[in-house]
Amino acid sequence: MAEIRVLVLAGGISHERDISLKSGRRVADALTDAGISAEIREPDDEFIGHLMATRPDLVWSTLHGAVGEDGSIQDLLQLSGTPFVGSDSAGARLAWSKPVSKVLVSRQGLATPKSITLPRSSFKEMNAESVLAMVGTELGFPVIVKPAKSGSAQGLTKVSDAKSFGKAMVDAFAYGDQVLVESYVEGTELAVSVIDTGNGPVVLPAVEIVPESGQFGYSERYTPGQTDYYVPARLSQELLDEAAEVALAAHNALGLRHLSRIDLIVDESGKIWFLEANVTPGMTETSLLPQAVIAAGSDLAETYGALARSVARG
């Protein structure tokens, strides 16, 4: 079989640039270990020219944030006729918007915490104080306030009372024009990855997340030692099976392909709640999808290599 050339797209101008670069290097290293030639590029002004001139067999984007997950880079790659790893533009768009993805999965009968999406413009017209008071009363504290379109926990706050609501909104709006306010569900936090290396989507073992500080924020995600992970999660086999079903159902409801990470919470009663889907999951040394791959008994080179070869075959 002729050698495959992969262009790994990483970096970009986004709040998650640093994470993207780390993810990109990890993916490129694993592909190299699998005997695949991998080149890392930035999505800069020379990118399209380089893509068309070198015509790689496929592109693997680890671009996080809007630049990589809102569907636009996928559109460009589709236009260029280059095969690429990950969801197509339609799937990316649906998953990127947390409010939209919540609607779609709930239509499939999955549970997702009650929420409201507030665009910045709505506050210009209405009195912020009364809007937040109503939201607080309706959802009940604590609530999670987060940018409606983002990853990596930036701008996310758990709000326990009306007093700190305003500040949390300011923090979240710094990352985008829409904010999602969601009822807080107490329970076991799970990340369930789905991967398809050519034989249909396979659900990987669920990763249970136990941050030392109680909240899985930026520092807890990326500082080794600040979060304990259990793979598989410490739940009954029955619940683990159910979580796998929910993750797969969400992956399919959003029309995702190749790989995704579905974030869930299992509450005390055993009910499983969908939080969000990620089409470009982190691939860093502390990220969740690589942990799940290893827990499933594979290694990264083998799995990423199989995925790349499957995409190259078309």
Added chain:
Amino acid sequence: MTNFDAWKHAYAARAENLAVSEVRALFSVVSRPEVVSLAGGMPDVAALDVDLIDKAYQSLMANRRNYALQYGGGQGDLRLREQIQDLMALEGIHGSVDDITVTTGSQHALELISDLFLDQGDVVLVEAPSYVGAVGIFRHKEAHIEHVFTDQDGISPEALEEAADRLSAEGKKIKLLYLVPNFANPSGVTLSEGRRKQVLEICKSRGILIVEDNPYGQLYFDQKPPKAMRSLDEENIVYLGSFSKILSPGLRVGYVLAPPAIREKLVLANESAILSPASFAQILVSEYLSVANWQEQVESFRQLYKTKRDAAMQAVDQYLPKVETTRPAGGFFLWLTLPKGLNSKEMLPLAVTELVAYTPGTAFYGDGRGAENIRVCFSHPSAVNVKVGIERLSRVVNQQIELIETFGKTE
């Protein structure tokens, strides 16, 4: 179970503070050319005459190659120390060549000094705000960092006296006063001549060692700053100097002038940490100082940074009328104070979207203050880009003002 750190049980307690931060992650965008960075305190090395460096390099290779490629002494090259002695004379300092130790940048000198003097809980008095790299070292040594009120004329002697007496009365050991008296990083302010004497007397009478850090002294725009504090006293001051701003930070050559007893320990500590400062870099600096017209180069830097300072001041006046700024007479920095209620750290994601980067004021405090401040570094971008960056910053500030006006009253 995994936490990705098999050595979590084994770290020293002081390693606890070393965690990744969102602010650091946001800074990674500054490497993209589309982003105007007012963040890093970097000199404009592109303005350095490369022929001068080439001349110094040729001379090194022709005359001192084997010496430059070999280990050196722990105190640093003697010839370079003689040249440093001449350089310090420009600041009014008379120091012995024997009391100079060459270090890997003056940051390393500060690390060595801190290691010699600071036990856990010891007090270091610093300006408000203070240099981020110093705050980092003192925090890592688990020192108590006490910021002392600072205004346009530098650190306030009255506030210094009050803090020293208060902390002594609390039974705390006050070990050091760390100062950047000329065109301070980050505030840009200069300690007045009168205050230099007062500060010295206050510390002398209380047995507090002054660490005088002077990387920007030669980069004055109109008139020279007052003579170095070290010119007034030999026993109570450790003086730090650097080639990072007048030549190149990539060479990592700095130095420390200390009283003989301290110097003795510094040399031993230097040897213990790194055996010897990099010979190659030292000899290159030494050759540069002997074969190149470095004074002319420094003069051209003064003109260049003055032009950029002017561009920055004009842009702040034009685009940020509600923001207060210091007016530095040299160095690299403006210190901005935002309208009440704004938080420079919270604004940083908006800045990334607007393609401008700055350093939030909180980086320059060890006690959580500084949220309403921004350090603007005007030395590295072109004068045009300094203006563009500040215009973008104004958009960020306006968006944040709008958010605060919307949600502020809900708190």
